[in-house]
Amino acid sequence: MAASAVQAVLLVVISWQVAVDGPLLGVDRWVRHAVHAARHWLSSPLLNHLGAALSDLGGSVPALPVLLGGGALAAWRARGAGFRRWWLPVPVAMVTAGLIPLLVVPAKAWFARPGPFGLPLGPDQWGWYPSGHTATATIAYGAAALLLGRTAGERARRLLYGGAALLAFGVGLGLVWSDYHWLLDVLASWCVGGLLLTALSRLPARVLPHRL
Template sequence: WRGRRAGAGRWWLPLPVAALTAGLIPLLVVPAKSAFARPGPLGEALTAGQWGWYPSGHTATATISYGVAALLLARVAGPRAVRGLAAGAVLLSLGVGAGLVWSDFHWLLDVVASWCLAVLVLWSLARWLPRPGAGRRQASGSSLR
C-alpha cells in the first residue's frame, strides 16, 4: 500500500509473486524427492506413496517463506531494518534445519540441499521484483514537456 500511495509502478506485484513462490516449492521439491527416493535417517524403507526425504520440503518451505517475508518487508523498511530482517530469516531457517536434523527427521544433506534450493529461488525473486520507487522514477523521467 505504501508503494501505491507513493505512485510506484507495479505496486501490487510483490504479493502475487510471493504467493506464486509458495506454490513453486512443491513443484521443485516433490520431483526431486521422487527422483532420489532416499530413505530417512532412521533407515525405514519407503512405502507406497512416499517420495523420500531428499531434499527436505520442510526446510525449503520454511526458508523460502521466511526469505520472501524478509524481502517484501525490506522493500518498505529502513536501511537499518534490512539487516535485521535478513538475519532473522537466516536464524529461523537455520533453526528449522537444525531441529529437523537433531530430531532425526532428516539427514544434514537433505537440509543443506533445501537451503541451496531456497537461496536460488530467493535470489531470483530478489532480482525480479521491482525496487521500491523504480516505477515512479521511470514515469517521471519519461514524461514529455
C-alpha cells in the same frame, strides 16, 4: 555471484552422492551419531521440544501464510509510498509459494531417499531428499523478508533478512536434532532456497517496488 556458484556446485555434488549412495553420505551417519550422543549426554526434554518446535516452523503452516501475508503487507506499504506497481508483491508471493512444491516434490520422488531410521519408503511416501520443511522455511521466510525489505529502510531490511536466515537455520537444525532428516537433506534445501532467493532479489525495480 560467488555465493550462488558455491550453492549450485554444492547442490549438484550432494545430489550426485545421494543418487549413487556415495561416500559423502558418511557425513550424514557421522553427524547423526554425534547428535544422538549429544542428546543422550544432555538429556534435556526442553531442547528436544525446542527442536521439534523449530522443525514445525518449516511446515506449510505457518510458513506459507507468512509469505502471503508478507506479500500483502509489502503491497500495502508500496501503495502508501506511491509506487505505480504497488500490487506486484502479491502475485510474486503467490508464485513463489507455488514454486516450493514444484521444486521439492519431484526431487523427493526421483531420489526416493529413505529417512534416518532406514525404513523402506511406503507407496504414499516421496522420500526425504531434499528436506521439504527446510526448503519451505528458507524460501517462504526469505521471500517474505525480501518483499518487505524492498519497502523498508536499511536497518529494518537487515533485521528482516537476519531474522529470515535465523528461522531457516533454526528449522534445519531442529530437523537434524529431532532425527527427522539427514544433514545433507537440509544442506541441499538451503542451497535450493538460496538460489531461488538470489534470483528473486535481482528482480528490477520496475517489476517490484524498491525503496533505495
